[in-house]
Amino acid sequence: MNKKQKMAVAIAVALVVLNGVYPPYVGEYIRGGDNPKKYLGYHSLFAPPSEADVFRAIRGGKPSENTDQYTLSRYSARIVTSRVWVQIVTIVIATTGIVLILSDRKQKGFSNAT
Numbered sequence: 001m002n003k004k005q006k007m008a009v010a011i012a013v014a015l016v017v018l019n020g021v022y023p024p025y026v027g028e029y030i031r032g033g034d035n036p037k038k039y040l041g042y043h044s045l046f047a048p049p050s051e052a053d054v055f056r057a058i059r060g061g062k063p064s065e066n067t068d069q070y071t072l073s074r075y076s077a078r079i080v081t082s083r084v085w086v087q088i089v090t091i092v093i094a095t096t097g098i099v100l101i102l103s104d105r106k107q108k109g110f111s112n113a114t
Helices: 003-021 051-059 069-073 081-101
Strands: 024-029 037-042 075-079
Touching: 003 081, 024 051, 037 051, 051 069, 051 075
Parallel strands: none
Antiparallel strands: 024 037, 024 075
């Protein structure tokens, strides 16, 4: 493996790690029947969107002082795992292609002698 290929693999590993540390989230208001959902974007795995963040995204404003904890507890955020997997597979496929393109292929069977 040459230097360019190693660099491509290192970048791919960094992208997969970042993909795991900053996953995409979706917020949901949990109630009976059809639960409204809203895409929340990428957040740190160690600081996911709070219930108040989900409330703001779905309702369009911040919770009032009258909003009780029970109501806020019905708002939750979860990781969109299918999107994480699609991103990881895309990174792996793209890196494989880049590594193959950057390989030092020697053409066999051709000679420069005339």
